[in-house]
Amino acid sequence: MNTNQFSAGLKAGTSIAIGYFPVALTFGLLAKTAGLSIIEATAMSIFVYAGAAQYMSLSLITLGIDPLLIVMNTFVVNIRHFLMTASLNEKMQPARKWVKAIYAFGITDESFTVLATGKKGKIPTAFAFGVTLIAYGSWVVFTVIGHIIGANLPQFLQAAMSIALYAMFIGLLVPSMKGNRKVVMLAALAAVIHCVLYFTEALSTGWSILVATLASSILVEIVYSRRGKTAESMFKREEEV
Amino acid sequence: MGPSYWWMLLGMALVTYIPRMIPLAVLDGKELPPVVSGVLRNIPYAVLGALIFPAILFVQEGNILFGVLGAGAAFLIAILGGGVMSVVLGTIAVLAVYSLFM
Numbered sequence: 283m284n285t286n287q288f289s290a291g292l293k294a295g296t297s298i299a300i301g302y303f304p305v306a307l308t309f310g311l312l313a314k315t316a317g318l319s320i321i322e323a324t325a326m327s328i329f330v331y332a333g334a335a336q337y338m339s340l341s342l343i344t345l346g347i348d349p350l351l352i353v354m355n356t357f358v359v360n361i362r363h364f365l366m367t368a369s370l371n372e373k374m375q376p377a378r379k380w381v382k383a384i385y386a387f388g389i390t391d392e393s394f395t396v397l398a399t400g401k402k403g404k405i406p407t408a409f410a411f412g413v414t415l416i417a418y419g420s421w422v423v424f425t426v427i428g429h430i431i432g433a434n435l436p437q438f439l440q441a442a443m444s445i446a447l448y449a450m451f452i453g454l455l456v457p458s459m460k461g462n463r464k465v466v467m468l469a470a471l472a473a474v475i476h477c478v479l480y481f482t483e484a485l486s487t488g489w490s491i492l493v494a495t496l497a498s499s500i501l502v503e504i505v506y507s508r509r510g511k512t513a514e515s516m517f518k519r520e521e522e523v
Numbered sequence: 524m525g526p527s528y529w530w531m532l533l534g535m536a537l538v539t540y541i542p543r544m545i546p547l548a549v550l551d552g553k554e555l556p557p558v559v560s561g562v563l564r565n566i567p568y569a570v571l572g573a574l575i576f577p578a579i580l581f582v583q584e585g586n587i588l589f590g591v592l593g594a595g596a597a598f599l600i601a602i603l604g605g606g607v608m609s610v611v612l613g614t615i616a617v618l619a620v621y622s623l624f625m
Contacts, residue, residue, distance in 0.1 A: 297611045322524050322532075329536040339535065349527050353534035360539045362570075368546035369566035372555075379548045386544040391574055396607075398567035441583055442619035445593040446611050448579040452594070453610030455571040456601035468565050469572030476573040494573040499565035503558070 284408040291412020294400055297453070298392045298413070299420035301446035304435060305333055306421045309340075310428020316340045320429045327425040331418060332390065334487065335359040359488035365495060366394040373397075375404045382407075388414025392447060399454045464506060472498035593618050 313323035476494035583589040596617040
């Protein structure tokens with residue numbers, strides 16, 4: 283394992299760890315309110331490790347919904363990760379399958395975006411371990427702390443920190459947008475499609491993120507290939523500039 | 524919570540892990556058609572757009588202005604060339620000041 287790449291990964295993942303802090307803390311607190319013991323709540327963060335799905339499961343548990351339906355809901359909410367790891371696979375350094383199967387566990391919306399937008403060229407395996415480990419650590423540790431202290435951060439700080447993950451997404455997106463019209467189109471189109479799906483309540487959140495992402499990626503690809511430039515040459519050209 | 528909780532947890536863990544793992548383990552080393560790999564290369568930027576909007580507008584319930592202010596601050600810091608960490612901490616600072624005084 284390359285130690286330098288691992289530390290670089292830990293550093294790149296720090297903004298995720300900060301962003302997970304208020305979210306995991308609140309999860310621990312809500313889990314306690316929903317009647318989960320500290321072991322049960324922590325086990326969910328350790329073994330499932332999926333923010334939105336964990337939050338939803340709490341409200342479903344409180345409502346006394348059939349566990350099988352909770353599992354199915356989890357699947358629907360998390361199916362979008364399939365798209366993300368398929369995309370990430372194109373950028374990762376080759377590695378043994380079981381090694382890739384290990385860091386695959388740590389791929390969330392946040393770790394995916396940090397990994398996929400971070401580096402030019404192939405992403406080293408050690409870097410992926412660094413990013414996913416610090417994010418996972420934060421998620422698990424702050425779930426425990428949230429359950430123990432059973433209280434939120436001061437209101438003003440809680441509110442302010444709830445923006446952290448979105449601010450991180452913006453911080454990742456903007457540098458890639460500069461001088462690259464294709465990236466601007468991809469993000470803008472996906473945002474518009476997601477807003478339409480959200481406000482018309484056409485699909486549930488898990489599906490609508492997946493559909494918006496896929497539709498935008500395909501449409502923009504069609505536009506660019508019609509212009510006689512493949513995605514590949516376009517990205518390469520702009521990376522060289 | 525009884526034993527059914529742990530069965531549910533096992534189910535949740537499996538249906539979350541499998542979609543994460545399959546592409547990385549199964550597509551390993553396979554050459555995809557250029558169109559498919561072009562689309563896959565677009566995913567990170569499209570997903571960022573879909574993750575940011577509209578959710579950022581609703582970070583504080585019943586107060587869209589809060590999200591708009593946060594989004595504005597984050598975009599501004601990022602456009603001015605701040606790194607990811609400066610964008611995150613700067614936006615938190617702006618909103619902390621806002622919520623202290625509002």
